[in-house]
Amino acid sequence: MKNYNPRDYWEKCLSKRFELSGVGHAGFSEYYNKWLYKAKIRTLKKALLSQQIDIHDKIVCDVGCGTGFFIDFYRLQGAQDIVGVDITSISIRNLKLKYSEYHFIKEDVSSSSLVSKINRKFDILNVFDILYHIKENKAFRRAIANISNLTKNKGVIFISDLCGSKSIDVAEHVEFRSRKIYEITLEENGIEIIAICPLYYLLNRSIFGMIKLVGLREIGISLDNLFAPIYYCLDGIFLSSKSNKNNLNLIVAKKVKP
Numbered sequence: 696m697k698n699y700n701p702r703d704y705w706e707k708c709l710s711k712r713f714e715l716s717g718v719g720h721a722g723f724s725e726y727y728n729k730w731l732y733k734a735k736i737r738t739l740k741k742a743l744l745s746q747q748i749d750i751h752d753k754i755v756c757d758v759g760c761g762t763g764f765f766i767d768f769y770r771l772q773g774a775q776d777i778v779g780v781d782i783t784s785i786s787i788r789n790l791k792l793k794y795s796e797y798h799f800i801k802e803d804v805s806s807s808s809l810v811s812k813i814n815r816k817f818d819i820l821n822v823f824d825i826l827y828h829i830k831e832n833k834a835f836r837r838a839i840a841n842i843s844n845l846t847k848n849k850g851v852i853f854i855s856d857l858c859g860s861k862s863i864d865v866a867e868h869v870e871f872r873s874r875k876i877y878e879i880t881l882e883e884n885g886i887e888i889i890a891i892c893p894l895y896y897l898l899n900r901s902i903f904g905m906i907k908l909v910g911l912r913e914i915g916i917s918l919d920n921l922f923a924p925i926y927y928c929l930d931g932i933f934l935s936s937k938s939n940k941n942n943l944n945l946i947v948a949k950k951v952k953p
């Protein structure tokens with residue numbers, strides 16, 4: 696995939712599959728992705744609980760709303776209002792039809808016109824699986840500045856990324872940024888990291904699918920698809936241990952300076 700263009704890339708992904716496997720892990724089945732998303736919710740709920748956040752009276756902005764998975768989550772949790780932002784026409788068109796009570800805005804999170812276009816501040820900014828798809832550092836910094844400007848003072852921001860000791864350039868459309876980069880960039884924008892919570896250990900990676908022998912890889916991936924609920928349960932045990940073998944984290948951050 697030469698010259699990653701986020702708009703074209705995601706428009707294509709979502710047009711091909713407007714379902715969890717189109718926005719989650721494309722290498723696995725829809726069934727596997729349902730377990731993967733269950734794991735995202737498990738960590739998010741834990742974070743909400745530990746910060747004693749009651750969603751009922753909250754106004755939420757879901758950045759990179761994709762198929763609307765998190766719109767549904769916050770709606771079911773009784774959010775007062777929700778706004779979704781996505782770079783693709785397909786996401787915004789479909790979600791406007793599905794959730795006529797909410798607002799959806801087609802915009803790039805790093806665009807200089809995003810904040811004025813939305814013209815509102817939120818209690819919760821939900822930024823799942825989007826910032827590590829921004830490859831350019833300038834665009835990444837602009838995205839964080841926009842996220843900060845959209846957050847009320849004392850508002851909470853959820854960002855998923857690897858957040859390890861080093862940044863890792865994984866693919867043309869993925870760059871995992873280090874914890875240091877997050878600390879510095881968030882602080883520059885008046886945001887403080889409160890917690891970093893692990894999302895998955897066995898999920899979100901190939902286990903049997905790692906088998907390199909010709910013909911066996913496909914079988915391995917089928918086994919991984921089948922074992923997703925087992926990986927989910929085992930991850931539940933690892934999540935409560937101090938193991939650092941997790942492959943993605945949820946950054947829980949708070950806007951501390953206006």
Ligand SMILES: C[S@@+](CC[C@H](N)C(=O)[O-])C[C@H]1O[C@@H](n2cnc3c(N)ncnc32)[C@H](O)[C@@H]1O
Nearest residue numbers: 701705718759761781782783803804823824825
């Ligand atoms: C990996 S998917 C995650 C979707 C959703 N957050 C979820 O967890 O199901 C990334 C989403 O972000 C959107 N996206 C990617 N880059 C974006 C950008 N620069 N600005 C706004 N949306 C973007 C894509 O269109 C896609 O819907």
